[in-house]
Amino acid sequence: MNSPNKLKSAINLVAPFLGLILVLALFSAMPDVSSRFLRLANLKAVATQSVIVAMGALGMTLVIITGGIDLSAASNIALSGVITAYAINRGLPPLLAVLLGILTGTLVGFLNGLLITRLRLVPFIVTMGMMGIARGMAKWIARNQKIDAPLTWVNELMSKSPRPSWLLLAPGVWLMIVLAVVMAVVLRRTVFGRHAFAIGSNESAARLCGIRVDGAKVAIYAVCGLFLGLSGVMEFSRLTVGDPTVAVGLELDIIAAVVIGGGSLNGGEGSILGSMIGVFIMSFLRNGCTMMGWPNYIQEIIIGIIIIAAVSLDRVRHRSAA
Amino acid sequence: MKFRRSFRHTIPCLILLAAAMAATACGRTDSGSKPGVSRPLKIAVIPKGTTHEFWKSIHAGALQAARELGVEIIWKGPQKEDDRAQQITVVEDVISRGVDGIVLAPLDDRALIRPVQDAMRDKIPVVIVDSGLQGKDYISFVATDNYQGGVLAGRRMGSLLGGQGRILVIRYQSGSASTTERERGFLETLEREFPGLTLLAKDQYAGPTTETAYQIAENLLSRFHDADGLFCPNESSTFGALRAVQEAGLAGKIRFVGFDSSPKLVQALADGDLDGLVLQNPVKMGYLGVRTIVQYLRGETIAQLIDTGVTLVTKDNMASAEAKSLLTPDLSILDR
């Protein structure tokens, strides 16, 4: 039993990387695009495209670790983006507009947490409701159309060719990297992070151990909202317009990234590294499929298969652990 | 143990399946490319969506041009219809991939500026089709003259009513550039050429779906039961209003001019429920989009603005070959 166990723990360690390597290898081997797929310009493009989902995944990982879920993620992104555009349009200084956008996201998350803990409702229901509320608010504020805002430095955040050029990657990409490191440290090295795992693993045990579960949950959903707000600002930066209909269904991409990265919807498991790998697996898949000129349905089927395969791999890990 | 074993088989199976899919898809594009004397030009054609009839017609036109000119087409829309962010991603990805030119129907006149600039900077020329893009960072704009379409509809309405009557206009949606142009063309024509016509309503919006259009039309028709004419500026509003007209028992009694085509609308035209449809020519748009960029790449001179034309189809001329090709475009090229 010893050697298969060792093998399994090895699989355990590399499983998330394995998926990414497999995807990269697959497209690098395609004669049509092999010369272009791993070029810096393409990597830069993929990194920039990943920022929005990645920021969302940072928050979603935290929520999923506690055994919760945030279905309002995509609507929250749209709302925060619209608010940012609206504020800039109203003549507010861009920095203030950005902060307002992030605050909006945080507020929506905070509200999610409050409703979940006060009304004792499951996160699925509360955030499903919030999904509609936030989307509706976004459309209302934008009067059911996109908001054109004057170009400012905010729109440079997601520019593939950043200024100054020694930045190499878009400022948003750097922000994503820094925040991922910060979140990884928070999850692994702080009391807050450990409480998140404890709540997801056994909520009543956490409560009995004197952890203020409700307070922690509200904080966790608010932090998730903060990242979604940031994600919304990035979406606005990329689009250069505030679009209330953008990112429909994106919450499922975010959740899929976390799950591919080893997050368990039952709580107690998940990691920032894993989720980021999940994000990049999906980004590179999309990128590769487009570069190959494959039709969308092929792409959708492949991504679907990847999600199921990743989660069944997760199951095997559980089984070996049990 | 049995469980684990079966799991171990399942995952490789899934991966194999994915690989097989990839291989099939790969074979598909390969067979599409013709081994020419020199490397054929690769043109990316990026629509707003991939499922609607309109985009299939564009695809058919693009393919026809590609076949005639011996170039290769990469047809790729955003995964979710009408998602601006995803269309940006698609443009970026085809730039990364390296193509000789891009034909783009931008989902947004602002949001797509930057990716188009990126493409031009990478020496990839871009032709814009269907909807406009702010700025001048593209080589040509191939589209329907929507204003002219509105003018055709206005003249038809005027002559049907003999210059006298009361008319309802149901607009599409505020902020939609193409339909606003059609509405403007229609209204200005009435004002200019048929001063005897009065407008009962001209600030009602049909909204994005057939359902919303149906409701608006229903309300308007119950209020102005004796209206003489009705105009709608696109397919969904025309169809929604048509349903309302039929339900209200006004079909054939009220003069009704609409826009675009679908099997249901063609039927209504044949039945006399509709008195005219103004049709765009998406096949031609796709065709000219690709041809323009190829001409540009081959160093020929091209026009900066290309009109793909509008045609008024009525019950009388709907049997003609030209009208038929517009009403039910030949999409068989897509299946080959």
Place this chain on the structure above:
Amino acid sequence: MTSPAASAPVLSMNRVGKRFGATVALSGVDFELGPGQVHALLGENGAGKSTLMKILSGALRPDEGEMALAGRPYAPDGPLAGRRGGVSMIYQELTLAPHLTVEENVCLGREPNRSGFLVRAEARRRIRETLAFLGHPEIGLDEPIRRLSVGARQIVEITRSLLDQARILVMDEPTSSLSLEDTERLFQVIRKLKAEGVSIIYISHFLEEVQAVADVYTVLRDGQNAGSGAIAGTPLEEIIRLMVGKPVTELFPHVDHRPGEVLLAVNGLKGARMAEPVTLELRRGEILGLAGLIGAGRTETLRAIFGLDGIESGTVLIAGRPGASNPRSRIRQGLGLLSEDRQGEGLALSRSLADNITMSRLEPYRKFGLLDEKRRLAAAAEWMRTMAIKASGPRGPASSLSGGNQQKVILARLLHQQADVLLFDEPTRGIDVMSKAQIYEWIGRLAARGKGILFVSSYFPELLGVCDRIAVFYRGRIAAERPAGDWTDELLMAAATTGKA
């Protein structure tokens, strides 16, 4: 040995009362605990033990009465306050987070930190010391809890309590899912804790254990003190009398029954989870006990017979016929299984009693493709009367019942589905004495009606009291099988622990 009377009590609870709406859960209960004392808290389910302990831990607040810890008034406003006061609970349902490591669980809620960042070295050293002190140095600090055995998990909980400076440890049914070996190790830990001056409140249904480990006892009945005293010199029958409220003339009521023809023949059966093939035979009107340690392969054998696990080799004949090996067809052949995991596998807890009773045989209530609810409820109510199930009615959820009544619901289901061969897996685990006696009586009656019963139990006295024959499992195989009269408690234990009879 510490004499409880000699030293000042670490805990005294005076005239504690608690009511929930109209029901009085506790009234005027006194409880006193001396330093280094193991105090058994006894009583049937519903007698008020857990309410009393919840009040002690701070999870509930008493309506009347007061408490004092080491002479100082004690009125906790929540579990955290209880923990700060030095009261620590080791619950029946373990309060550990399965994904977290041993270290993380021990520190849970009290992580040593510097401005929010964890500081681990000191805590790790102390945990390692405590584990060594408890005689379990083999438990790794970085091992996730879900990979540990139930026994090891309990040790982790005790470690947590000790590091919390707990002076009072409440153990609620600590051995209910432990093997004999782990139970013995736990007793050693308890003795060490005693020597350190830690006081322990010990709640258990296993009276033999109580005799082995406790110094004094307090019995609660219907929310009131029924009696208390020193364990030494108090006969078991006296304690049972206090718990039940009347003398128990016969804990194992005898119902006459006579074995008939072979009903179930298991030949060389090896299921997917079984270590060894097993052969056994059960007759009509016979009760066959399956003794052994936890993990000896008895549950796995029942699962394979019932078709829950795949069969790798061997045969199962029911009344001479093989049948397909899946639960659906086994039920049709007349098999019924009572799972050892009552809440997890046995019942649909959130569904009504009627649903639970009729679940496995709905055919009689089918009318034009619909269920005849009236008849189904009536039938369920009838079964509840027959089984003397204490509940508000057939529409109430199964979760609202006590353990003993839940077990009777499952029994009712098996009888309702007209099972002929009953596979009972630990049917009396965690239920009170009265319910146990009722279940023993039912087992006898069923045998008298010509049913065959396989009775798995780790509690040997009940096997000796109820069964006709007893087979002992040892490491996956049947080590010995004899008529019940030829076995004694000691012989069974010897066979279960050594495999030699």
